[in-house]
Amino acid sequence: MRYSIRTRLTLLIALAYASVFFFLxxxxxxxxxxxxxxxxxxxxxxxxxxxxxxxxSEFTGLLSATGYRRSKLTDEFLAKLNDIHGYKNQxxxxxxxxxxxxxxxxxxxxxxxxxxxxxxxxxxxxxFHNQHLVGxxxxxxxxxPLWGTLVVGIENQAFFEVADQFKEILFxxxxxxxxxxxxxxxxxxxxxxxxxxxxAEATEKITLTNLSARLPDYTGKDEFGKLVxxxxxxxxxxxxxxxxxxxxTHDAAHELRTPLTTLRGExxxxxxxxxxxxxxxAGLQKSLDRAISMSQIVDNLMLLAHSETGxxxxxxxxxxxxxxxxxxxDDVRMLSEDQPIEILLTHxxxxxxxxxxxxxxxxxxNLSDNALKNTEQGSIEFTLRRGNNHIQFTVKDTGRGIxxxxxxxxxxxxYRVRQARARSTGGSGLxxxxxxxxxxxxxxxxxxxxxxxxxxxxxxxxxxG
Ligand SMILES: Nc1ncnc2c1ncn2[C@@H]1O[C@H](COP(=O)(O)OP(=O)(O)OP(=O)(O)O)[C@@H](O)[C@H]1O
Ligand SMILES: [Mg+2]
Numbered sequence: 001m002r003y004s005i006r007t008r009l010t011l012l013i014a015l016a017y018a019s020v021f022f023f024l025x026x027x028x029x030x031x032x033x034x035x036x037x038x039x040x041x042x043x044x045x046x047x048x049x050x051x052x053x054x055x056x057s058e059f060t061g062l063l064s065a066t067g068y069r070r071s072k073l074t075d076e077f078l079a080k081l082n083d084i085h086g087y088k089n090q091x092x093x094x095x096x097x098x099x100x101x102x103x104x105x106x107x108x109x110x111x112x113x114x115x116x117x118x119x120x121x122x123x124x125x126x127x128f129h130n131q132h133l134v135g136x137x138x139x140x141x142x143x144x145p146l147w148g149t150l151v152v153g154i155e156n157q158a159f160f161e162v163a164d165q166f167k168e169i170l171f172x173x174x175x176x177x178x179x180x181x182x183x184x185x186x187x188x189x190x191x192x193x194x195x196x197x198x199x200a201e202a203t204e205k206i207t208l209t210n211l212s213a214r215l216p217d218y219t220g221k222d223e224f225g226k227l228v229x230x231x232x233x234x235x236x237x238x239x240x241x242x243x244x245x246x247x248x249t250h251d252a253a254h255e256l257r258t259p260l261t262t263l264r265g266e267x268x269x270x271x272x273x274x275x276x277x278x279x280x281x282a283g284l285q286k287s288l289d290r291a292i293s294m295s296q297i298v299d300n301l302m303l304l305a306h307s308e309t310g311x312x313x314x315x316x317x318x319x320x321x322x323x324x325x326x327x328x329x330d331d332v333r334m335l336s337e338d339q340p341i342e343i344l345l346t347h348x349x350x351x352x353x354x355x356x357x358x359x360x361x362x363x364x365x366n367l368s369d370n371a372l373k374n375t376e377q378g379s380i381e382f383t384l385r386r387g388n389n390h391i392q393f394t395v396k397d398t399g400r401g402i403x404x405x406x407x408x409x410x411x412x413x414x415y416r417v418r419q420a421r422a423r424s425t426g427g428s429g430l431x432x433x434x435x436x437x438x439x440x441x442x443x444x445x446x447x448x449x450x451x452x453x454x455x456x457x458x459x460x461x462x463x464x465g
Pocket of ligand 1: 402428
């Protein structure tokens, strides 16, 4: 699946923000955790010092005491420790080493904690350690006085608190900021992409007939500005090239027109000479036909060249379109008299129409010419209908139809389907291109439906006025 640049930009921004957010929160949490741990360590140090002072000032007797005196002293020592330090979330281990042997006492929140510690824990170096005990994390300080080992442990609540807070922030904070960033990013990306969208929309409107249009000025000196400038220069070069081609077509047609007219005149004159033998006259007739067809092509070329440069002087007038249809049907009937084709005007609303009468006539002529040329038998049927603010007319024949592969090109100039090219008679392939231009010049639309060997229907919709 392809995403638009805007979406991709938004997602990238969101990803960048989410990562930064995550790392900031993680760094914050770590700093917080280390701060709290530092506090615990301070407390542990104070506890250790207090306990060592108490032992060394009052209870060193324990090292040599035995029997009843020893257990009495031990009770006293532990009671005093308890008084001074309290044992909430805490434990203490004394390991005494003397000539009477090695003895270990413990007290605090965990009973017989020395048995729960991993083997050899008491022989670890004098330092801070982290240790899991009964499902909780303890911060532990080991001290090594001359008489043995002292271990003080405090539950490291902070670790869990910070972890919980961290989870909470991540759970709510990340989606929330992500949402904000997505919305913000979307608007940001839209803002950034605006000149591109504008340029694309403007480009869409640039066609062969309005190559003088340019992309909207974008004064920024950034990449977009450069792109717009380059595109505008390219369109200018295209415009120049197309103008030259159009001018050439126009000039060539113009140059051909006069000699052709002269030629036609001379042929007609020669043809009318009574002294002309019949065999020569037949040859002259053929040449005359060709000259007429050539001057029609030249006329069509001139018209198309004018239409492309936008120079054709469209002459608007209001006229009765239905009358044109009646006249047209009469003409077509006459032209097809000796053919087994029925010419029908099946529906003809009364329509007063505003447009270029000559062009509309030409449009109808081209369509009926096509229908006549391509229909051997059956019917050619015309309709004219009036809508609220548009008219619609159709020319439908039962002729040879057009193959599917030709349909996409049928309105191109000089395009003729293969069979038509093979026929010696027939036109130049400009008729439908002219029809299309006439319809577009009247802001209308033209559609062509055709099935091979079944017939063709051309439908035209024009706005009234
Ligand atoms: N009603 C139709 N039935 C069958 N084929 C058609 C029909 N109308 C047009 N065509 C085909 O489309 C091609 C293009 O038509 P277009 O009117 O542009 O050119 P043309 O009739 O050959 O020449 P011109 O109109 O310049 O004399 C024609 O060659 C013809 O084969
Ligand atoms: Mg034609």
